[in-house]
Amino acid sequence: MxxxxxTIKGIKFGILSPEMIRKISVTAVVTPExxxxxxxxxxxxxxxxxxGVIEPGQRCATCGNTLAQxxxxxxxxxxxKPIIHIGYVRHIFMLLKTxxxxxxxxxxxxxxxxxxxxxxxxxxxxxxxxxxxxxxxxRQKASKALECPHCGSRQFKIRLEKPATFIEEGGRGKLYPxxxxxxxxxxxxxxxxILGIDPEVARPxxxxxxxxxxxxxxxxxxxxxxxxxxxxxxxxxxLVDIIRANEKLKEALNSGAPEIILEDLWELLQxxxxxxxxxxxxxxxxxxxxSGMPLKTLSQxxxxxxxxxxxxxxxxxxxYSARTVxxxxxxxxxxxxxxxxxxxxxxxxxxxxxxWNLDKMREYVLNxxxxxxxxxxxxxxxxxxxxxRYVKDLxxxxxxxxxxxxxxxxxxxxxxxxxxxxxxxxxxxxMVHRVRVLPGKTFRLHxxxxxxxxxxxxxxxxxxxxxxxxxxxxxxxxxxxxxxxxLTPRYGGPIIxxxxxxxxxxYLLTLKSxxxxxxxxxxxxxxxxxxxxIPEPAILSPVEAWTGKQIFSLLLPEDFNFIGETRLSSGNLxxxxxECFWDxxxxxxxxxxLAGVIxxxxxxxxxxxxxxxxxxxxxGVEVGAEFMNKAFKLFLRYIEMVGFTMTxxxxxxxxxxxxxxxxxxxxxxxxxxxxxxxxxxxxxxPVPGRTLSETLEIRILDVLAxxxxxxxxxxxxxxxxxxxxxxxxxxxxxGGNLNITQMSVVLGQQxxxxxxxxRGYRGRVLSHYKYGDLSPKAKGFVESSFYxxxxxxxxxxxxxxxxxxxxDTAVRTSQSGYMQxxxxxxxxxxxxxxxxxxxxxxxxxxxxxxxxxxxxPKKTAFGKAVDIDRIIVKNVGWRMSV
Amino acid sequence: MSDKKKRIEEKILEHELVPxxxxxxxxxxxxxxxxxxxxxxxxxWIRASDPIAKLLGAxxxxxxxxxxxxxxxxxxxxxxxxxxx
Numbered sequence: 001m002x003x004x005x006x007t008i009k010g011i012k013f014g015i016l017s018p019e020m021i022r023k024i025s026v027t028a029v030v031t032p033e034x035x036x037x038x039x040x041x042x043x044x045x046x047x048x049x050x051x052g053v054i055e056p057g058q059r060c061a062t063c064g065n066t067l068a069q070x071x072x073x074x075x076x077x078x079x080x081k082p083i084i085h086i087g088y089v090r091h092i093f094m095l096l097k098t099x100x101x102x103x104x105x106x107x108x109x110x111x112x113x114x115x116x117x118x119x120x121x122x123x124x125x126x127x128x129x130x131x132x133x134x135x136x137x138x139r140q141k142a143s144k145a146l147e148c149p150h151c152g153s154r155q156f157k158i159r160l161e162k163p164a165t166f167i168e169e170g171g172r173g174k175l176y177p178x179x180x181x182x183x184x185x186x187x188x189x190x191x192x193x194i195l196g197i198d199p200e201v202a203r204p205x206x207x208x209x210x211x212x213x214x215x216x217x218x219x220x221x222x223x224x225x226x227x228x229x230x231x232x233x234x235x236x237x238x239l240v241d242i243i244r245a246n247e248k249l250k251e252a253l254n255s256g257a258p259e260i261i262l263e264d265l266w267e268l269l270q271x272x273x274x275x276x277x278x279x280x281x282x283x284x285x286x287x288x289x290x291s292g293m294p295l296k297t298l299s300q301x302x303x304x305x306x307x308x309x310x311x312x313x314x315x316x317x318x319x320y321s322a323r324t325v326x327x328x329x330x331x332x333x334x335x336x337x338x339x340x341x342x343x344x345x346x347x348x349x350x351x352x353x354x355x356w357n358l359d360k361m362r363e364y365v366l367n368x369x370x371x372x373x374x375x376x377x378x379x380x381x382x383x384x385x386x387x388x389r390y391v392k393d394l395x396x397x398x399x400x401x402x403x404x405x406x407x408x409x410x411x412x413x414x415x416x417x418x419x420x421x422x423x424x425x426x427x428x429x430x431m432v433h434r435v436r437v438l439p440g441k442t443f444r445l446h447x448x449x450x451x452x453x454x455x456x457x458x459x460x461x462x463x464x465x466x467x468x469x470x471x472x473x474x475x476x477x478x479x480x481x482x483x484x485x486x487l488t489p490r491y492g493g494p495i496i497x498x499x500x501x502x503x504x505x506x507y508l509l510t511l512k513s514x515x516x517x518x519x520x521x522x523x524x525x526x527x528x529x530x531x532x533x534i535p536e537p538a539i540l541s542p543v544e545a546w547t548g549k550q551i552f553s554l555l556l557p558e559d560f561n562f563i564g565e566t567r568l569s570s571g572n573l574x575x576x577x578x579e580c581f582w583d584x585x586x587x588x589x590x591x592x593x594l595a596g597v598i599x600x601x602x603x604x605x606x607x608x609x610x611x612x613x614x615x616x617x618x619x620g621v622e623v624g625a626e627f628m629n630k631a632f633k634l635f636l637r638y639i640e641m642v643g644f645t646m647t648x649x650x651x652x653x654x655x656x657x658x659x660x661x662x663x664x665x666x667x668x669x670x671x672x673x674x675x676x677x678x679x680x681x682x683x684x685x686p687v688p689g690r691t692l693s694e695t696l697e698i699r700i701l702d703v704l705a706x707x708x709x710x711x712x713x714x715x716x717x718x719x720x721x722x723x724x725x726x727x728x729x730x731x732x733x734x735g736g737n738l739n740i741t742q743m744s745v746v747l748g749q750q751x752x753x754x755x756x757x758x759r760g761y762r763g764r765v766l767s768h769y770k771y772g773d774l775s776p777k778a779k780g781f782v783e784s785s786f787y788x789x790x791x792x793x794x795x796x797x798x799x800x801x802x803x804x805x806x807x808d809t810a811v812r813t814s815q816s817g818y819m820q821x822x823x824x825x826x827x828x829x830x831x832x833x834x835x836x837x838x839x840x841x842x843x844x845x846x847x848x849x850x851x852x853x854x855x856x857p858k859k860t861a862f863g864k865a866v867d868i869d870r871i872i873v874k875n876v877g878w879r880m881s882v
Numbered sequence: 883m884s885d886k887k888k889r890i891e892e893k894i895l896e897h898e899l900v901p902x903x904x905x906x907x908x909x910x911x912x913x914x915x916x917x918x919x920x921x922x923x924x925x926x927w928i929r930a931s932d933p934i935a936k937l938l939g940a941x942x943x944x945x946x947x948x949x950x951x952x953x954x955x956x957x958x959x960x961x962x963x964x965x966x967x
Contacts, residue, residue: 837918842924844920844926848959851954851955852954853954853956855954
């Protein structure tokens with residue numbers, strides 16, 4: 001450090017006093033003219049050269065520095081009459097209410113003033129909250145006084161007329177700023193202290209401006225347009241307005257103009273100064289540019305999402321980042337990201353030249369900025385930065401490289417980058433991937449990492465960041481690598497896992513009926529780079545054949561045991577013993593699948609207690625990641641081999657199914673009609689807390705929902721086990737029974753806000769129905785299926801229901817975004833102390849034990865210290881029978 | 883003194899949703915503070931006017947221990963510093 005190390009203990013905000021403004025000012029601004037006819041800034045104008053350098057190369061008229069060094073300098077403007085600072089109106093109002101209009105003391109008896117002051121001083125450090133409520137109490141007490149305890153004069157009521165006019169009711173009437181300034185400057189320091197004002201840094205009379213600080217030009221730079229025209233900053237415009245209004249007022253004062261004119265001009269100056277500070281004041285006309293755009297003045301620069309605080313200080317734009325559309329690539333590993341050549345040749349990593357990487361670095365430099373893998377810059381030991389685009393002789397430069405140089409080389413395979421998709425709602429939204437440079441223009445990612453990012457490929461874009469130091473890279477890799485986030489801290493289960501085709505593929509491969517020829521086995525094993533022996537075929541004659549389970553088992557560690565029911569194990573396919581015919585109980589002994597199939601509950605993402613979860617818990621995330629890389633490739637290769645698709649016929653309802661579902665639905669219609677008749681006859685028993693008609697609606701909704709479910713299960717019953725739609729629903733790859741029902745038999749009741757659709761005409765939704773028709777069809781029950789096609793009226797109801805869904809998502813995202821922001825702001829600085837308590841930065845206890853049990857869900861077996869059942873299966877599972 | 887009111891107040895402690903509260907002695911309180919390494923006001927606060935504090939007869943400056951059932955940890959212990967109010 002330069003002279004001495006200074007540590008910041010705190011920051012204190014105060015108000016600039018007129019004296020201070022004059023002291024820091026380098027020039028008085030006296031004229032509204034900005035430039036002369038030659039376009040040279042006029043001295044004494046708002047662009048006075050003494051306020052700072054504007055053009056590069058110039059030297060500052062005040063400090064003699066160049067553009068880069070000169071911090072800019074303040075000027076000042078003497079106002080002809082004092083003006084109320086709009087930001088302090090509330091404080092001024094408080095002070096006027098709590099102090100006496102004639103002696104200007106706080107309206108609290110002398111002895112109380114001293115008592116309160118001592119109390120306040122004692123409270124201030126130890127009990128800040130109490131101190132501030134004491135202040136609030138004193139303020140209220142003081143403003144209630146009808147008579148001044150010091151001078152005994154009667155007090156008037158002060159009224160604030162927005163935005164900045166104070167009226168003394170029954171007294172002097174309107175209080176002008178100069179009167180207020182006088183009043184405020186008479187309040188003694190001791191009185192201010194108990195009103196919560198620190199007079200050392202914020203004397204109240206400074207809240208009334210009579211000297212205006214003119215900010216440096218650097219704060220309000222003018223832009224030169226292509227036409228050569230100068231466009232001034234909004235602040236400069238506003239300052240010119242202020243000066244002009246001030247000049248006019250000054251002239252009028254000097255010439256002894258009538259009171260009314262003076263007051264108007266004063267009012268105008270007040271308006272300009274007000275809007276200079278805040279241009280969004282309620283009840284004040286907005287100052288606009290000639291184009292009609294509201295001016296962005298001081299307050300607007302700071303406020304809001306794009307303001308100085310949230311836009312420039314809490315969040316910044318960064319270098320070494322890229323953003324483009326994402327697309328899937330099942331051939332990548334889950335830890336990888338595909339990066340286009342163009343991006344890889346723009347983003348760089350600084351690498352120190354050492355004797356060990358000298359040859360490699362020379363190669364990069366030789367390749368130059370336009371050939372991958374090359375380099376864009378070389379920094380020599382003196383710190384000079386060479387742009388390789390302009391280096392004539394790359395060969396010579398490459399030769400001259402020696403340890404001590406830094407080469408900013410292109411991104412190459414294996415580099416560490418951070419990958420992110422907004423909204424970044426949890427920590428898995430930013431993960432580290434290893435670079436794989438690929439042709440094309442999109443970022444490529446493995447499909448299994450879609451769930452943590454919540455990404456799909458309908459046009460999603462993602463961001464990529466390149467850490468620039470070895471420390472940053474090491475930290476990022478250790479903490480953020482994808483495989484370290486396979487398990488989520490939310491529930492401890494894997495959030496990265498099989499989705500969609502991976503699940504169907506796994507199921508098809510491990511089906512009992514899947515037999516593979518030697519050619520197929522070779523193909524499959526080649527895709528996963530299997531180098532071992534091909535296992536003994538399960539069937540030797542007439543042709544050698546292998547089961548899918550055999551192939552998949554090659555990927556499992558040899559000492560891995562697992563027993564668990566699959567998703568398919570339900571209804572009439574339920575399996576609870578290892579002798580079960582339906583093959584729905586997964587049995588893995590010594591790394592071999594003996595029975596059972598693979599489905600969502602075995603390898604799926606967001607499936608706690610699955611085989612994948614236990615595999616990761618037993619063998620670690622590296623094994624888990626490697627397993628996923630290979631298994632998923634295997635499944636995809638198999639699903640490619642056999643082919644998997646769906647067609648219209650797959651959702652065609654069976655004849656019997658149609659009959660049954662039609663009966664179910666007509667029965668339900670009868671039931672509904674009965675309910676309506678009962679309702680009309682007044683025989684319906686109301687549900688407690690509901691009106692009769694509400695009861696009817698609830699009952700009808702219930703009947704119809706049941707009807708749809710019954711119709712659905714009636715038809716699903718007849719679906720073939722080889723039907724791909726059914727396979728997808730059962731294995732959990734995509735869709736569920738509801739989707740099948742809607743496609744093949746009946747769409748069911750459409751609803752808006754959880755009610756049957758009733759809005760429209762009086763007593764009916766559309767003119768096609770009779771007044772007061774309560775039947776299912778008149779209120780949005782769609783008895784067609786997507787297979788059969790909807791009638792026009794049904795389409796109407798369906799779209800009404802669909803619209804609600806769209807609106808809901810739109811509303812929900814904005815609401816949850818705001819909620820997230822507030823939560824993060826409240827919780828971001830909390831930390832876990834070594835004693836496992838959660839504390840704030842000030843040492844306050846928030847939780848006595850993190851989560852009451854100080855358990856990291858990621859690192860424990862479902863919150864328990866030991867998972868006995870699992871330990872048994874893990875160790876002797878190979879001997880167990882279920 | 884309304885007999886009825888008293889009974890309701892006593893019932894607060896018996897309610898299954900109200901965890902066990904107890905007033906610490908001075909020695910216990912000091913022990914707790916030493917263990918946590920904090921000043922009393924860094925604990926979460928409870929007002930002396932809080933029904934449960936009134937029932938325990940807690941005065942500002944006291945520390946209350948709360949032992950509650952927790953779905954994750956079985957039982958968990960928390961403390962409250964009694965403040966004016």
